[in-house]
Amino acid sequence: MTRASFKPVPPALLNGGLAVVVALLAVASLLWGESTLDIPAALADWLGGKPSVGAIVLGQLRLPRTVLALMVGGTLGLCGAVLQGYLRNPLADPGLLGVSGGAALGAVCVFYTGLFQLAAPLLPLGGLVGALVAALVLVVLVGRGGPLVLLLAGAALSSFAAALTALVLNLVPSPYAIFEISHWLMGSLTDRTMTDAALALPGVGVGMALMFGTGRALDALTMGEDVATSLGFRLGGASGVQMRVVLGTSIAVGSCVAVSGAIGFVGLVVPHLLRPLAGHRPSRLLLPACLGGAALLLAADLGVRLLASQAELHLGVVTALVGAPVFFHRVILFRKRNML
Amino acid sequence: MLMADDISYAVGGTPLLSHVSAAFPASRVTGIIGPNGAGKSTLLRIAAGLLAPGAGQVSCMGEGLAGMTLARRARHLAYMPQDMPTLPPMPVREVASLGRLPYGESPAQALHHLAVTQALDKVGLTGLAHRLANQLSGGERARLMLARALAMQTPILLADEPVAALDPAHALAVMGVFAGLAASGRCVVVVLHDLLLATRFCDTLIMMKDGHILHQLAPAHLTDAMVRQTYGVTSRRVDGAFVPWDLCTTDPSDQTR
Secondary structure, three states, X not given: OOOOOOOOOOHHHHHHHHHHHHHXXXXXXXXXXXXXXXXXXXXXXXXXXXXXXXXXXXXXXXXXXXXXXXHHHHHHHHHXXXXXXXXXXXXXXXXXXXXXHHHHHHHHHHHHHOHHHOOOOHXXXXXXXXXXXXXXXXXXXXXXXXXXXXXXXXXXXXXXXXXXXXXXXXXXXXXXXXXHHHHHHOOOOOOOOXXXXXXXXXXXXXXXXXXXXXXXXXXXXXXXXXXXHHOOOOOOOOOOHHHHHHHHHHHHHHHHHHHHOOOOOHHHHHHHHHHHHHOXXXXXXXXXXXXXXXXXXXXXXXXXXXXXXXXXXXXXXXXXXXXXXXXXXXXXXXXXXXXX | OEEEEEEEEEEOOEEEEEEEEEEEOOOEEEEEEOOOOOOHHHHHHHHXXXXXXXXXXXXXXXXXXXXXOHHHHHOOEEEEXXXXXXXXXXXXXXXXXXXXXXXXXXXXXXXXXXXXXXXXXXXXXXXXXXXXXXXXXXXXXXXXXXHHHHOOOOOEEEXXXXXXXXXXXXXXXXXXXXXXHHHOOOEEEEEOOOHHHHHHHOOEEEEEEOOEEEEEEOHHHOOHHHHHHHXXXXXXXXXXXXXXXXXXXXXXXXXXX
């Protein structure tokens, strides 16, 4: 008898360990900054509405950044795990559906029209509208089609959104606006407020609830669509697994991109890294991927602050710089394993 | 137990099944046989509720299959597809336990544990329960797929070419499992290409060709003429016995085989 050559970590231990890491990184994110804070006092001031320096730094700078890193990172990690499980494709990531592109286009349009100068929340709102329109187009495009149609529709939508974004950039009359747009597209959590977090929260909440509800169906889908259906899971239709996956990922990712800009590689790399530890069962990967995504984005954001120089380093750049080599490593490992 | 009544099904205007009616009783192994493209797998998928027929209906234990919820269906019908999926590196026992999904979570419950243990035992995979599924041979994977279906413990089992990837010994063992299930009151419907196994283990044979059922009969009533009509090949009995089959070329004058 040949036993399994790997040792998946028990779910409670894996999730508990990741939760501790996330909690430590979140505390570090609140503590880490140019000025030293007395956190309890600053928190008391902030909650009491007292406009002390500590309350302002905590409530308007560090807390939104930490909360958004948790929300955005968790969403991207969870979306990656759900999409990779549903499509049974390890290359699937949240950007695949074109909803991120729609959110980016919506925000870029707000820049182009100059609306962002009227009120700060108009920028994420524009992104949110773009994401919701893209999600609607995706749902209509996919219709009763299966995973392959979803992949094709996502690729088409993503390309179209990128083309329209390039068109807007092409037509922008002001170099300053192009500078602003380019920086926004790189993804960042700098200068975000609790209003941004509040704007993203409903979409993230609804999207996560939909995605966490797909776990058992994703397990069944490892045996193929016919077997999953015979096991009692409806794949198509308004209440089917596909609709929950499309809506869940679209709403959550769109809400996040609308406030943070495009942040790549988290949704692709985190599920890859954690899958062996979760035992390759899709349902067991969902919570670890969510926690892992949050931990990675918190760490990357801390890195951004650590590496702060005259030219601000964007979070999306850091996640790509860290994520790509990790992915190269996984590719080399995979190739070696298959050459044995 | 399972009835297909006047089923028709077409894809892009091409009829795959035309007015097919068949009964699949309990305590019987029903074999569906016929040449490639006869409509065997299509009939099985319609019987499993995976395809909606263009006309006609399927009833399961007196209840219309179309009116049953998927969750309810999953507790009545187990389906084993012809194509095997690419299995993830999950332990064999865990893959088999996916058959318990219709009964809710908590696979550690004693009932679930027993069902999976019995299923693995029936297909001879108990010794490989902790091996990773992606490290199994083709035949072992086929048996694991059957174990997953058996773990559902449904009164009806539909299997599409379950022995196609198996060596003779394991093919005989798996057909023996089907016979055992039928003996315990289950309804077993199996698509087969091996006429020897079909005539030996099935209680009823449904012979299909070009989307039609040509014959429904007990194996003892199968004649050479029926085989010729269905497959376009001649056959003869050996030593007076109906099996083993000696399938010849379509040219009766060719005596070299």
